[in-house]
Amino acid sequence: NAGVTQTPKFRILKIGQSMTLQCTQDMNHNYMYWYRQDPGMGLKLIYYSVGAGITDKGEVPNGYNVSRSTTEDFPLRLELAAPSQTSVYFCASLGQGPDTQYFGPGTRLTVL
Amino acid sequence: DAKTTQPPSMDCAEGRAANLPCNHSTISGNEYVYWYRQIHSQGPQYIIHGLKNNETNEMASLIITEDRKSSTLILPHATLRDTAVYYCIVRARPNTGNQFYFGTGTSLTVIP
Numbered sequence: 001n002a003g004v005t006q007t008p009k010f011r012i013l014k015i016g017q018s019m020t021l022q023c024t025q026d027m028n029h030n031y032m033y034w035y036r037q038d039p040g041m042g043l044k045l046i047y048y049s050v051g052a053g054i055t056d057k058g059e060v061p062n063g064y065n066v067s068r069s070t071t072e073d074f075p076l077r078l079e080l081a082a083p084s085q086t087s088v089y090f091c092a093s094l095g096q097g098p099d100t101q102y103f104g105p106g107t108r109l110t111v112l
Numbered sequence: 113d114a115k116t117t118q119p120p121s122m123d124c125a126e127g128r129a130a131n132l133p134c135n136h137s138t139i140s141g142n143e144y145v146y147w148y149r150q151i152h153s154q155g156p157q158y159i160i161h162g163l164k165n166n167e168t169n170e171m172a173s174l175i176i177t178e179d180r181k182s183s184t185l186i187l188p189h190a191t192l193r194d195t196a197v198y199y200c201i202v203r204a205r206p207n208t209g210n211q212f213y214f215g216t217g218t219s220l221t222v223i224p
Binding site (some may be wrong): 035040041042043045048058088090100102104105106 | 146148154156158199212
């Protein structure tokens with residue numbers, strides 16, 4: 001199993017540009033999450049999904065959108081990038097059995 | 113989910129036991145205590161979790177007080193690779209939202 005994979009690893013955006021952060025898991029997990037982590041801070045939940053077709057907002061959803069058309073994929077969309085969205089973005093999935101989250105390696109995004 | 117309080121930073125000598133405390137005085141009866149760690153710039157990694165009994169696995173031990181208002185994560189023989197930020201999280205299980213709320217954690221530095 002590859003676990004949770006994220007692309008790209010790094011990205012620089014200009015203010016107002018859009019992009020999609022990709023997240024894929026091959027563990028057949030129903031639950032998936034997007035977090036952001038600002039320098040020196042803990043993780044904050046952006047959006048999460050409890051299964052294909054079902055998504056919900058976390059603590060900091062403004063400026064982001066998600067979709068969940070398959071169990072494997074949970075992309076995060078930034079429509080109008082702002083400097084405040086400069087952060088490291090982590091995707092995670094959660095299995096029913098051990099009830100622990102598995103995290104991807106992260107995407108480091110800079111908005112200039 | 114209940115809030116947790118952790119010291120912002122700790123040092124530990126290599127080869128000694130690292131004892132990381134966590135206060136969760138408002139924990140409810142159905143909330144578990146989880147510990148994750150984040151090694152520099154990587155995604156968080158699950159360590160251990162428990163409800164009321166002490167737990168041990170190949171990575172660490174978790175000691176939960178009888179009143180469940182605090183817990184201690186023990187790394188029995190800390191190595192330099194254990195230098196990381198450690199997060200204590202309390203969370204109901206099962207949790208239909210399945211959200212994990214990460215605080216700022218404890219930054220553990222293992223000193224040679």
